[in-house]
Amino acid sequence: MKPAVEEVIRTLQDRYADRVSVSNAVREQHARGEGLATSLPPDAVVWPLDKHEVCAILALCNAHRVPVIAFGAGSSLEGHVSAPFGGICIDMSRMNAVVQVNAEDSDCVVQPGITREDLNAYLKGTGLFFPVDPGANATIGGMVSTRASGTTTIRYGSMAHNVQCLEVAMADGSLLRVGSRARKSSAGYDLVHLLTGSEGTLGVITEITLR
Ligand SMILES: Cc1cc2nc3c(=O)[nH]c(=O)nc-3n(C[C@H](O)[C@H](O)[C@H](O)COP(=O)(O)OP(=O)(O)OC[C@H]3O[C@@H](n4cnc5c(N)ncnc54)[C@H](O)[C@@H]3O)c2cc1C
Helix, strand or coil, X not given: XXXXXXXXXXXXXXXXXXXXXXXXXXXXXXXCCCCCCCCCCCCEEECCCCHHHHHHHHHHHHHCCCCEEEECCCCCCCCCCCCCCCCEEEECCCXXXXXXXXXXXXXXXXXXXXXXXXXXXHHCCCCCCCCCCCCCCCEHHHHHHHCCCCCCHHHHCCHHHHEEEEEEECCCCXXXXXXXXXXXXXXXXXXXXHHXXXXXXXXXXXXXXXX
């Protein structure tokens, strides 16, 4: 292991204790999605609990030029979560809260680690549901990042049509908000659609406003 990676892992262990793992079993579990047989494990896995921790992890890795890979449910099919150059896997599954439901406006704000089935269980009884269904019980963050579609897309659209705003942690640890809850808006560059489908290459999504 490179000294820079060792130093990053030591710092992460100091900060997050048992929310960092270097065990072979955990690294293997994060080494591939559902589709690629080749196992390319990260050097360590960390589970942040909020956006500030995500930013701090990114800033640390950036300062040491250590690769990072965001991880949702690991259900993607084309080697998205594999770590060909090692580095730190940021497992987003513990950031899984529903932040806000605006039933009158038919939108909601969620953390990226919530799965689509858990979101729909939460919405039951509100008169709303989240329609994008790729088959896998993927996280919303992973679905944004792969611009997922599915069996209901002809009627309800894909993730490209159902994401209104994003909060994203950039590589240097800064936080960016893009998009607007106002549907009638044509202001500025369309960064929501740039980030939707970017497969974790432009930043780590920390909050999503969904239609
Ligand atoms: C049986 C099956 C059927 C499928 N059918 C379809 C289909 O019909 N249509 C379709 O579009 N897809 C389909 N998929 C693929 C599906 O869209 C993806 O598996 C899913 O979107 C990935 O979500 P995940 O939470 O598992 O993400 P992961 O697999 O964990 O990650 C996927 C990508 O997103 C990145 N990522 C994850 N979380 C974040 C985050 N918070 N911020 C930034 N980047 C992040 C990862 O780095 C990775 O690049 C299918 C998958 C399966 C297993």
